[in-house]
Amino acid sequence: MKRIKILKPVLVSNQQRAKENRSVFDKTNSLVINIIASPGAGKTSFIKNVVEHLKKEYSILVIEGDIRGQIDSRAISRLGVDIVQINTATECHLDAYMTAQVLPQIKKKYDLILVENVGNLVCPAEFEIGEDYKLAILSTPEGDDKPMKYPLLFHLAKVVVINKLDLLPYVDFSIKEARTAIKRENPKAVIFEVSAKTGNGFEEIYRHLEKEINAKKKKNTD
Amino acid sequence: MKRIKILKPVLVSNQQRAKENRSVFDKTNSLVINIIASPGAGKTSFIKNVVEHLKKEYSILVIEGDIRGQIDSRAISRLGVDIVQINTATECHLDAYMTAQVLPQIKKKYDLILVENVGNLVCPAEFEIGEDYKLAILSTPEGDDKPMKYPLLFHLAKVVVINKLDLLPYVDFSIKEARTAIKRENPKAVIFEVSAKTGNGFEEIYRHLEKEINAKKKKNTD
Numbered sequence: 448m449k450r451i452k453i454l455k456p457v458l459v460s461n462q463q464r465a466k467e468n469r470s471v472f473d474k475t476n477s478l479v480i481n482i483i484a485s486p487g488a489g490k491t492s493f494i495k496n497v498v499e500h501l502k503k504e505y506s507i508l509v510i511e512g513d514i515r516g517q518i519d520s521r522a523i524s525r526l527g528v529d530i531v532q533i534n535t536a537t538e539c540h541l542d543a544y545m546t547a548q549v550l551p552q553i554k555k556k557y558d559l560i561l562v563e564n565v566g567n568l569v570c571p572a573e574f575e576i577g578e579d580y581k582l583a584i585l586s587t588p589e590g591d592d593k594p595m596k597y598p599l600l601f602h603l604a605k606v607v608v609i610n611k612l613d614l615l616p617y618v619d620f621s622i623k624e625a626r627t628a629i630k631r632e633n634p635k636a637v638i639f640e641v642s643a644k645t646g647n648g649f650e651e652i653y654r655h656l657e658k659e660i661n662a663k664k665k666k667n668t669d
Numbered sequence: 670m671k672r673i674k675i676l677k678p679v680l681v682s683n684q685q686r687a688k689e690n691r692s693v694f695d696k697t698n699s700l701v702i703n704i705i706a707s708p709g710a711g712k713t714s715f716i717k718n719v720v721e722h723l724k725k726e727y728s729i730l731v732i733e734g735d736i737r738g739q740i741d742s743r744a745i746s747r748l749g750v751d752i753v754q755i756n757t758a759t760e761c762h763l764d765a766y767m768t769a770q771v772l773p774q775i776k777k778k779y780d781l782i783l784v785e786n787v788g789n790l791v792c793p794a795e796f797e798i799g800e801d802y803k804l805a806i807l808s809t810p811e812g813d814d815k816p817m818k819y820p821l822l823f824h825l826a827k828v829v830v831i832n833k834l835d836l837l838p839y840v841d842f843s844i845k846e847a848r849t850a851i852k853r854e855n856p857k858a859v860i861f862e863v864s865a866k867t868g869n870g871f872e873e874i875y876r877h878l879e880k881e882i883n884a885k886k887k888k889n890t891d
Contacts, residue, residue, distance in 0.1 A: 487811025
């Protein structure tokens with residue numbers, strides 16, 4: 448199909464630009480996480496929890512990707528961390544070029560850079576931005592079959608967060624089925640079960656992130 | 670940006686192909702609805718409800734768009750209606766060319782053709798497939814701000830179904846805010862409030878669809 452042929456050079460060129468972004472992030476020892484999920488799966492709530500807990504000890508930057516508006520940026524900026532907004536206009540994902548455009552705005556060293564991608568399970572997975580890894584969020588009302596239906600993201604995501612456990616009694620979602628479906632795409636995926644609304648399950652995520660932030664710092668100062 | 674320049678001719682060419690599809694559908698008096706929503710918002714459940722209620726009186730075809738697999742097709746085929754599956758592989762949406770490829774498989778006249786697009790609020794809105802109109806589904810766990818954040822779909826959708834009203838007590842979602850946000854994008858949008866799980870609110874949708882099916886029949890026999 449024609450469109451695929453056109454898109455290939457774009458993806459290759461994007462990957463090259465992503466590598467350049469990555470080397471910029473690596474120079475500042477920043478752990479960069481590309482957060483990808485469906486609209487309303489809880490990306491912003493996830494970020495808010497992490498920021499609130501880790502901001503005292505670590506310097507954090509949030510890069511907010513939205514087609515339009517700054518609703519999430521405003522909510523997160525109230526927590527007192529630095530934010531950069533990217534509005535993609537018609538684009539359904541962030542890419543390495545958009546990310547490169549915001550690099551000059553990053554004036555200081557951050558321990559952790561959380562990137563909230565556009566709400567979409569498909570395209571954001573195709574475009575690297577220079578991240579250390581992708582983190583996927585799957586919320587229980589979406590159903591436990593989504594890793595099977597949207598395989599690329601779950602194949603690539605190093606971490607998968609199953610969110611909205613508070614809704615489990617009211618929706619058709621089996622944690623066991625979801626875990627099996629995720630592991631089928633990526634046997635090495637690290638899976639967390641949380642409720643971003645109540646905060647349940649986040650302690651494990653905080654410990655995991657702290658370990659990763661410290662490892663990244665160590666790696667680059669070796 | 671380069672990518673946008675590349676994409677424009679693709680969209681123009683797609684629109685031309687969509688018109689050709691549309692004239693094929695019009696010849697058989699079929700009402701064609703392009704159903705677009707986030708992953709897990711309830712597209713399949715919506716279709717199941719409509720099929721179960723209308724299949725006795727009307728002939729219905731379901732076109733299932735998925736990146737991979739046939740989970741939804743299998744579920745719907747148990748209801749005894751005809752189904753055509755399109756697997757898009759890496760594509761995040763159906764387009765007019767994919768739809769054209771299944772036209773030869775459509776051997777009889779259908780009153781209603783329900784097309785379940787890939788779960789995605791962004792790209793499917795950009796590609797016409799030859800539909801009479803787009804129907805968007807917004808589920809309450811996604812949040813009432815989604816029409817503002819994903820404007821194109823809500824600008825184009827003639828009908829918007831607010832689904833998962835059964836979860837309303839457990840999620841942060843205001844019907845009033847959602848209605849305002851939808852109307853801001855498209856003041857003429859027809860909005861329904863339903864629970865595809867309990868069936869609540871579907872009577873109005875059935876009446877609306879019956880009216881439209883009959884109008885389409887009349888229009889083409891005039």
